[in-house]
Amino acid sequence: MIPGEVxxxxxxxxxxxNPFTDGLARPGFRYDDDLGxxxxxxxxxxxxxxxxxxxxxxxxxxxxxxxxGILLPGLVDTHVHFPQVRVIGALGMPLLEWLDRxxxxxxxxxxxxxxxATIAGEFVAGLIxxxxxxxxxxGSHFAPAMDALFARAAHFGLRVTSGLVVSDRMLPEPxxxxxxxxxxxxxxxxARWHGVGHARYAVTPRFSLSASDPILAACxxxxxxxxxxxxxxxxxxxxIEVATVRGQFPERSGYVDTYDHHGLLGPRSxxxxxxxxxxxxxxxxxxxxxxxxxxxxxxxxxxxxxxxLRRHVASGVPVALGSDVGAGTGFSLFKEGLQAxxxxxxxxxxxxxxxxxxxxxxxxxxxxxxxxxxxxxxxFSEGKQFDAICLRPPAGTSLxxxxxxxxxxxxxxxxxxxxxxxxxxxxxxxxxEQIASGxxxxxxxxxxxxxxxxxxxxxxxxxxx
Ligand code: GUN
Ligand code: ZN
Numbered sequence: 001m002i003p004g005e006v007x008x009x010x011x012x013x014x015x016x017x018n019p020f021t022d023g024l025a026r027p028g029f030r031y032d033d034d035l036g037x038x039x040x041x042x043x044x045x046x047x048x049x050x051x052x053x054x055x056x057x058x059x060x061x062x063x064x065x066x067x068x069g070i071l072l073p074g075l076v077d078t079h080v081h082f083p084q085v086r087v088i089g090a091l092g093m094p095l096l097e098w099l100d101r102x103x104x105x106x107x108x109x110x111x112x113x114x115x116x117a118t119i120a121g122e123f124v125a126g127l128i129x130x131x132x133x134x135x136x137x138x139g140s141h142f143a144p145a146m147d148a149l150f151a152r153a154a155h156f157g158l159r160v161t162s163g164l165v166v167s168d169r170m171l172p173e174p175x176x177x178x179x180x181x182x183x184x185x186x187x188x189x190x191a192r193w194h195g196v197g198h199a200r201y202a203v204t205p206r207f208s209l210s211a212s213d214p215i216l217a218a219c220x221x222x223x224x225x226x227x228x229x230x231x232x233x234x235x236x237x238x239x240i241e242v243a244t245v246r247g248q249f250p251e252r253s254g255y256v257d258t259y260d261h262h263g264l265l266g267p268r269s270x271x272x273x274x275x276x277x278x279x280x281x282x283x284x285x286x287x288x289x290x291x292x293x294x295x296x297x298x299x300x301x302x303x304x305x306x307x308x309l310r311r312h313v314a315s316g317v318p319v320a321l322g323s324d325v326g327a328g329t330g331f332s333l334f335k336e337g338l339q340a341x342x343x344x345x346x347x348x349x350x351x352x353x354x355x356x357x358x359x360x361x362x363x364x365x366x367x368x369x370x371x372x373x374x375x376x377x378x379x380f381s382e383g384k385q386f387d388a389i390c391l392r393p394p395a396g397t398s399l400x401x402x403x404x405x406x407x408x409x410x411x412x413x414x415x416x417x418x419x420x421x422x423x424x425x426x427x428x429x430x431x432x433e434q435i436a437s438g439x440x441x442x443x444x445x446x447x448x449x450x451x452x453x454x455x456x457x458x459x460x461x462x463x464x465x
Pocket of ligand 2: 234324
């Protein structure tokens with residue numbers, strides 16, 4: 001017997017193959033009616049197969065029977081704003097007015113470390129309640145607030161990649177900094193958090209509209225000093241924003257180039273929105289292997305536009321999902337998946353028809369790949385870490401009834417994206433540690449030596465000096 005080994009028995013879905021790949025037959029997901037997953041004490045899936053075979057091979061493992069629910073890989077949100085929990089639901093404004101009237105006033109309150117700690121608690125609880133185990137988090141403009149976020153995420157072992165948001169123009173004065181200060185504070189935060197547990201650092205200019213060339217150059221310096229750091233920002237979200245940025249950077253070929261010019265785009269870069277890209281910009285993103293975070297409920301709520309998934313896929317740009325809380329209307333990636341599906345329907349001939357397998361892929365393995373974690377999480381293959389959620393809808397709800405009467409696994413998965421919400425996310429695991437049970441949070445033990453270093457990004461702790 002291997003100490004601490006657990007054998008999970010479940011009805012499970014995952015997407016080890018990319019359903020957008022030409023020639024992959026439907027349904028584009030893997031479903032097992034009675035799956036056995038052997039998970040080691042370190043949280044790694046060491047064997048998978050029919051439950052009976054797994055039970056015979058690991059007779060001493062503790063069996064946890066999850067067949068009353070549906071097991072999915074932990075959800076991955078590639079764009080969600082930490083300081084915007086309390087502004088969710090302000091409807092009726094386009095981007096720049098919403099920033100002025102809703103987001104930016106709230107974000108200034110995070111100058112208070114006490115307030116920031118409260119928001120960090122609400123934010124982390126919101127992610128876990130929605131079943132989001134991994135996220136690329138758009139941070140705060142205040143370094144102490146970022147410490148609060150990283151500390152709260154570490155409490156639960158959440159996989160959070162985030163960093164100080166920096167800007168030096170066009171925002172309220174309390175949110176502005178200088179290139180020199182942005183550089184110093186970012187490096188200090190990265191030194192405290194990058195590679196500690198599941199935390200990683202993301203260099204984060206808010207958007208080129210609020211970031212001059214000197215501060216973008218400072219961002220590039222931080223990127224080159226923090227090995228394995230990520231880069232994230234916004235791009236091509238709203239037509240007025242795009243025109244303003246083109247006016248601010250006349251010598252660049254477009255919005256994407258404002259980042260690319262500084263060498264900020266590569267495989268560890270994720271740009272949010274990209275609703276209005278030029279063909280040449282899509283080609284540049286594909287060439288850099290830079291991912292796009294598609295945020296469909298935010299794009300709809302702000303009226304930013306209809307995202308052309310077809311053009312992204314045809315150009316070879318990796319796409320995953322982002323909730324974009326708080327312009328987005330909640331933390332649930334099930335809702336984002338459904339909204340992504342709606343948008344493609346509304347695009348008619350220009351849309352890319354999405355099936356339930358696409359939605360699961362976009363909200364799990366595509367996000368893992370965008371965040372450089374494709375070898376670590378995203379599905380239930382052997383060798384991956386056990387990041388998982390178990391959906392158990394309350395009896396009598398539409399989802400409960402629908403799942404009991406679904407005619408096929410694909411139909412059931414469609415019902416999950418149509419109907420599931422936070423109330424259905426019963427259990428949550430990260431690297432084999434259960435952090436929510438029956439919908440209640442369970443902080444993990446302090447970091448043990450085995451958990452201190454992230455496996456995904458080689459040399460990720462190093463800060464070059
Ligand atoms: N562009 C710059 N800041 C923001 C933000 O907070 N939300 C969205 N949706 N777009 C932005
Ligand atoms: Zn955003």
